[in-house]
Amino acid sequence: MFLAHVNPLQASIFSSLAIVSLLLAFVMLGSHWLRNYVYAFAAQSWLIAALSAAVGYFGGYPELYVIAVLTALFRGLVLPYLLMRIIARLNVKRELHAVLQPSSSLVLGAFLVMFAFVIANHMNFQSLLSTHVVVLALTIMLSMKFLGFLMLAVRDEAVSQILGLLVLENGIFLGSQILVPGMPLLIEIVILFDLLIVVACFGMLVRFLVVHAGTTSSRELNRLVG
């Protein structure tokens, strides 16, 4: 387990990359503008790519460089491009009916991060040696999960929901780079490709929504109940 002997410098590099990614999730949470979400998501993906490369370099996992390049390429360039295309086609620039104002969702998000920290602290026992980085990684993994679900819950626009799902995935990806850098390469690559297909499917569905349901706001998707 390479986390057992990271030196302080490495630990602080990993931590700062992870924390800035978490902050970017808050940027998404605190904004109304769809474009900002996409920029924040792209920046987050680049940070995760940097994290992969850093873990690969310090931990001696050369295959992580491949992951880093693919992450930057897919998550950092292709996905944001696809999302921008969807937004351009939709003619929707911002969230209109927020269930929660950005400020209150930020506060709620902060509480969720604390909750994530409590859980992470409970789960971590075996790796006492490197408590800080491990707990941090677990916390950020879980809190990005929570923030993603929060975004899914309080946002109506189809694009915001796609981004919420992508934040969920980013959280897992970020955590897994630190916790299990030795995870088989094949799996990670397939999951990356999988994400691409997911977004392509979402793009097609959004088009169907516009044509057949006449709306892309989940607020108005209320035909099926009970």
Next chain:
Amino acid sequence: MTESLLAILFAAPLVAVVVSFGMRSARLAEYVTVVAAMVDLLVSVPLLVRVLNGPVTLAHSYLRLDLLGAWVILCISIVYTLSSIYAVGYMRLLDEEKRLPLFYGLFSGFAFTMLAACVTNNVGVFWIAIELTTLISTFLVGFEREAESTEAAWKYIVVVSGGISLALLGTVLFYWAGSFVLGPTYAMTWAALHTSAPAVYPPLLLVSFLLVLVGYGTKAGLAPMHTWLPDAHSEAPAPVSAMLSGALLNASMLGIARFLAVVSGTSVSRFAHSAVVGFGIFSFVIAALFIVRQTGIKRLMAYSSVEHIGVQALGLGFGGVFGVAGALYHMLNHSLNKSLMFFGAGNAMRAYGTKEISGIRHVLRAFPVSGTLWLLGAVGIAGAPPFALFLSEFTVLRAGIGGRYRWAAIVFVVFLIVVFIGFLAHFRAMYFDDAPQQQVRPLSGLVWRTLPMWLAFVPLLVLGLWWPRGLWEVFTKISFQLMGGSQ
């Protein structure tokens, strides 16, 4: 030999996909799909027999077929066969001749991904297979391209993708937990999880298991994560509803069963079983309440699926030979019975031109034969003897009464009665209530639409009267593998 059987199992739907997309001929696509499905059904039986004496590992241990996997493959192939036959008759009613090849291509692709989930030895690949089933079936759900079906497809993909991402998190945590035991890099196989689980710090193991349970539970339609299910099942074309309900839910239950087996040798086993029982009984109760006051015919069937997936979860959670045998027998019986029910519902919907129960009256006048089968199927799915679901539900109940979860068994019985009354009340209204004379559209493709109903009904009756000894042997072996760890 097993290799070639497996190769045929996967080649058949793949050929169907290629031919459907490649040739662009609706008729050809229909027949190829039916043939592929039948081939799969024929192959799945010898596959089950071949793994009776122990699991088979293939392709550098990327594939591993055990008895449980082979059993789920059998259930999936049955539903694939029945619904592809029914689809020939039903899909021609939709007036979508040009898009039929697309439909059949996706249909076989959907079957392929579900079958793949059953044989993969890699926990990560299992997750990917389940994720792919969502992506493909979304377009099947939205196939009719109306406002409702598009809405259903959207809700389906958002809810299920969110849920399944929890399963991925759980899987990553399982892998991380294992890395304390097996070293930083190891193959992510089921066997590795079995080896490492007992040595993992219990709270970590528990959180990982709960995440996986909620994740695959979303896909399996366990309440309260079932919200996508009534929408998707009711808005998809009837053969797809049958596939979603009869096959997809089984594939997701397979994941829950496997992970439950991983943790069952450890100190969190008791809590894990309780969690599965809790989700099971909650699904059952929620579904029972929604069944009683349901107004849509296919939503009624969808909630019945939530109910029956709850029964399977109960069986797995109760554990023991009876619990596991009951759950697996229920899986097969539910696949057969629910296909029958969705086929009947599809017929009625097309003929009466409505999705509302209140618009469907005097079914026997419109459908003398298939209407009778549908009514008998309804009696069966409500849990009455002599149909097979009675036997399997009784076995699950038997497992619950004897064990630690007697309270759950009692709630189960009470709500079984609620379901029985609620479900059959709707059918009484549809068959025997007086109503003004209705416009009933005559439907084409009588043989295609009725044959699969017979094919589902006859085994349902036979299995209800006679529990084959061979099946009992299969279930005993699976339950020992699940309890003792299959390695």
